[in-house]
Amino acid sequence: MSERDYYEVLSVDRGAGEGEIKSAYRKLAMKFHPDRNPGDSSAEDKFKEATEAYEILKDPEKRQRYDQFGHAAFNGQGGGGGFQSGFGGFDINEALRSFMRDFGGGGGGFQDMFGGGRARSNRGEDLRIRMSLTLEEIAMGVTKQLKVNRLGACQSCSGSGAAAGTSAETCRQCGGAGQVRTVTRTFIGSIQQVRPCPECQGSGKTITSPCPECHGEGRAKISTDTEVEIPAGVSEGNYLTVEGKGNFGPHSGTPGDLQVVIEEKEHDHFVRQGDDIIYQKMISFATAALGTKLEVPTLRGSETIKIPAGVQSGKAIKLRGEGIPHLRSYGRGDQIVLITVWTPTKLSSADKKLLEQLEQSESFQPPKHNKSFLQKLRESLGV
Ligand SMILES: [Zn+2]
Ligand SMILES: [Zn+2]
Structure with missing residues (x-):
């Protein structure tokens, strides 16, 4: 600028x-x-x-x-x-x-006056399809076979558009170039204008006896299998372009591209946040008080984590590198295990008795104030 x-x-x-x-x-x-x-x-x-x-x-x-x-x-x-x-x-x-x-x-x-040198207009259309992936597939990267319904070369005429035994001829109006130049006079002098040839619609060829299958267009509906390799670390809305796998161009033109748009399937127990994975682990208050070792699922299998005795609800335990690989750099995000202490909602009378006993114990009394919680709250509120 x-x-x-x-x-x-x-x-x-x-x-x-x-x-x-x-x-x-x-x-x-x-x-x-x-x-x-x-x-x-x-x-x-x-x-x-x-x-x-x-x-x-x-x-x-x-x-x-x-x-x-x-x-x-x-x-x-x-x-x-x-x-x-x-x-x-x-x-x-x-x-x-x-x-x-x-x-x-x-x-x-x-409007199109100065588009000189533009490609011929017989390029096939780009196609766009959606691909749903699980978080596991996103974490590992995956190769998928896709069935794509598209316009391919007509089999009867091999894409030429000409009926069997005949062939397409070079367009007389544009001499096969697919575009014509016209000169317009304006107050600043003459201006050259380039546009697709009206006779052959930009293909450079004319067909005297069109193929009965495709009516001279050279295309027909087909279904093709396309292999798409998805790198690890993609996110919802990312897309990748597979060149030449869109619609075939009319009259043996250039094929368009296929765009594969990524969608992320909701996971049963993981939530993605950037390249981190959040997992909630519920433990009983007995476990919270006593501490233990337990296994949690990860995207690649499972990991054993140590729950320290006296852990509080809301504690986050980080499993380094167990998240999603970064798409554009090395390394991976983490898995965050959020510890939630589960309070029972149904108690037998025996449970009740035990708990009433424990309630009398001095060690069951929570402190009046929780300094570290207040500090965190202040930080998060910015006060
Ligand atoms: Zn022409
Ligand atoms: Zn045909």
Whole structure:
């Protein structure tokens, strides 16, 4: 993004009105328009810079933000509408589009004007499927076989779209290029326009006798098995792209991609928090008082943990490295075992007698205050 002052770029003063800004920009845009300065990258930069300044200053809201905060108002958010292409402000195509929007004099027809060199339009569609994984699968990484229903090459014509015994011919209108160039005259001179060939819809080929199975499109519904390797550590919403496994392109075009979107299945007794796994372990108050060793499940099997005598409810015991592997770095999260002391809800009369006896014991009396609890509470409340 330009660091020069936008008013300076357009050579207008800070109080300039809308009309003044527009005409200042128009003058610069005409002077530096790439069609008038072919191959001149400094003219291209000036054109982009002027367009960027104009896009901000013509919009009262953006202009106000710019007046108040300068370039910082748009840093890190790509300058708002239409500038998302990042790296060094916006690219020349975007600048040209934005110029044509206000000065092209035409409607939507001009939108695609500067898409020169675009790929042919016979690329197949991308497909998106969801894949549900258990926490165990996420922890280990997993290879899955997927059945994907998609459009593949038509078997009768092997994707060409031409009936048996005939073949597709090179399109006469575009000579097989799949796109046509037209020249439009505007007030800044002639502008070259590239669009998919209307005769062959961008495929570069015409079919005189279409395949009866696919009606000349060259595609048919198929189901394919695709193997997908999921690395350990993925999360809900992550996706991976399998190139070329989307729909086949019409008329032997390029296939689209397959996007696999990860979903996380709810686990019966683990809850994921980032790359940590939380597990609640309930113990009786007798166990809490006496202490013991016991086994808890982990994502990879089980671990023995030591419950110290006199443990309090709410104690967290950390099993290092028993969580989910970090996706983008080494190491793993932890498993946190939350100890909860279970209070019985049904008592036999014998139980009751025993407890009433214990209740008399001095060691069963809780302290009046719990300093460490109060300290933790203060910390968590920030007081
Ligand atoms: Zn054509
Ligand atoms: Zn066919």
